[in-house]
Amino acid sequence: MNYSGNLFVVAAPSGSGKSTLVKALMEVDAGVVPSISHTTREPRGHEKDGREYFFVDDAEFQRMIDAGQFLEWAQVHGHRYGTSRQTIETCIQTGCDVVLEIDWQGALQIRKLFAAAILIFVLPPSLDELRARLQCRGEDAPEVIDQRMVNARKELAQVHYFDYVIINTIFERALFDLKAIVHAQRLRYATQKLVNANTFATLHIN
Ligand code: 5GP
Secondary structure (H helix, E strand, O other): OOOOOEEEEOOOOOOOOOHHHHHHHHHHOOOOOOOOOOOOOOOOOOOOOOOOOEEEHHHHHHHHHHOOOEEEEEEEEEEEEEHHHHHHHHHHHHHEEEEOOHHHHHHHHHHHHHOOEEEEEOOOHHHHHHHHHHHHOOOOOOOOOOOHHHHHHHHHHHHHHOEEEEEOOOHHHHHHHHHHHHHHOOOOHHHHHHHHHHHHHHHHOO
8 A cells, every 4th residue: 555644543541641642742743633533422521523523323323333434443431432434544545644542442453454553552650540630530420430440451451462652651751752653653664765755766766
């Protein structure tokens, strides 16, 4: 495939700071575009349809599955989440870098479809800190937080499938790590050869 862009897949347990990190990356790097997922969960206070997610009901989500519109989808914390095939295909055609913020199940499905996808896992510094961040967010009921903590232990056990690990203790450091991963991928031979084809030609490099 003649794809000069990169597909970054970022996974982490809820509360690890993954969304904030990815948002901060996109603020400083216009070359990275997000893939906005569909979900059957209700929007949280500040969330807007089409910005954080496309919020759909179960029937619409099922219709999209049946129509083959998802590249991957998974059941997470009792709701369904999916990545639109069209969004990714458009990015790939235009050669941009795309970042998917999805759970580990989705990340492994993406890896099967795109062997070159770059899988990044964001770890919290500790389980206590993870719970404190979920509580501090003030968006989920205590029983939802308990469920997310149970799920977090299972999610953390999947980290060995990932290419890169970022430990989000200090936000600025974690953002630096994420930027470094993105930058390094752009310097890979295959990408450089496509993006800087003229330079390669001038240098008579095949
Ligand atoms: P939240 O409800 O906290 O926004 O997200 C819950 C989990 O679902 C997070 O781990 C998030 O990354 C994941 N998620 C969001 N979108 C997708 C998606 O399109 N596919 C999959 N597999 N997981 C997703």
